[in-house]
Amino acid sequence: MKVLVAVKRVVDYNVKVRVKNDGSGVDLTNVKMSINPFDEIAVEEAVRLKEAGKVDEVVLVSIGSAKSEETLRTGLAMGADRGILVNTDDLAVEPLAVAKILQKVTEKEQPSLVILGKQAIDDDCNQTGQMLSALMNWPQGTFASEVALDDTQVTVTREVDGGLQTVKLSLPAVVTTDLRLNEPRFASLPNIMKAKKKPVDKLTPAELGLGEGDIKPRLEIVQTQEPAKRQAGIKVVTVAELVDKLKNEAGVL
Numbered sequence: 001m002k003v004l005v006a007v008k009r010v011v012d013y014n015v016k017v018r019v020k021n022d023g024s025g026v027d028l029t030n031v032k033m034s035i036n037p038f039d040e041i042a043v044e045e046a047v048r049l050k051e052a053g054k055v056d057e058v059v060l061v062s063i064g065s066a067k068s069e070e071t072l073r074t075g076l077a078m079g080a081d082r083g084i085l086v087n088t089d090d091l092a093v094e095p096l097a098v099a100k101i102l103q104k105v106t107e108k109e110q111p112s113l114v115i116l117g118k119q120a121i122d123d124d125c126n127q128t129g130q131m132l133s134a135l136m137n138w139p140q141g142t143f144a145s146e147v148a149l150d151d152t153q154v155t156v157t158r159e160v161d162g163g164l165q166t167v168k169l170s171l172p173a174v175v176t177t178d179l180r181l182n183e184p185r186f187a188s189l190p191n192i193m194k195a196k197k198k199p200v201d202k203l204t205p206a207e208l209g210l211g212e213g214d215i216k217p218r219l220e221i222v223q224t225q226e227p228a229k230r231q232a233g234i235k236v237v238t239v240a241e242l243v244d245k246l247k248n249e250a251g252v253l
């Protein structure tokens with residue numbers, strides 16, 4: 001059985017992002033980029049399924065500039081077998097465009113399971129997996145905190161408001177990962193070296209049969225703003241003063 005995993009190159013989660021002076025977006029100059037954390041969990045899950053003998057091949061796909069190859073290499077060092085880079089240069093690809101590209105790759109690769117992150121931490125869209133499932137007309141199990149795979153179906157425990165929901169999907173299917181699904185491994189140095197030699201196919205949306213209209217942005221970013229700065233606090237000397245301020249200034253008592 002083959003599993004396809006979608007991995008996105010995003011600003012590292014430890015970086016405090018800055019907005020460009022003209023408010024047109026986030027400044028990416030000299031910023032550390034990494035694999036999207038939810039996608040790292042997706043790769044880990046696929047590799048564990050392979051180690052358990054349930055999956056024969058783990059294929060990664062990333063859509064973006066040529067630099068997304070680094071993201072693929074990170075996943076390959078964790079144990080995936082090969083990568084596919086769909087080069088969209090610096091064009092901003094929105095979830096629908098990504099989903100259409102993933103649809104073409106899925107049709108070409110014919111995996112039994114596609115695993116994506118529940119959301120990319122740069123756009124926080126939480127849309128691509130759902131859109132891919134709709135385009136493929138495959139069942140979806142989103143926000144997975146547990147995945148059990150057998151030959152014909154996958155059982156997904158989902159993190160929903162106030163509890164867990166378990167769904168059974170017949171294969172082929174789309175699964176998106178939540179934070180508690182697993183703890184991704186650190187790639188060892190020998191595996192990082194080995195990953196440099198693993199194959200990465202390079203494709204363009206046109207080679208997958210997609211036109212400009214399929215991938216062009218549909219949204220216009222009007223403005224990007226930093227969150228409002230926190231106001232400085234004050235020190236009070238007595239409890240009575242605190243209660244007075246809460247009552248008469250803050251109005252919360």
Ligand code: AMP
Pocket residue numbers: 006007008009036038039061062063064093095098115116117118119120121123124125126127128129
């Ligand atoms: P989003 O809908 O943008 O929040 O992204 C959800 C998931 O879709 C991510 O966690 C990735 O698995 C996948 N995805 C989104 N954009 C890309 C991309 N450019 N390349 C590869 N996978 C992507």
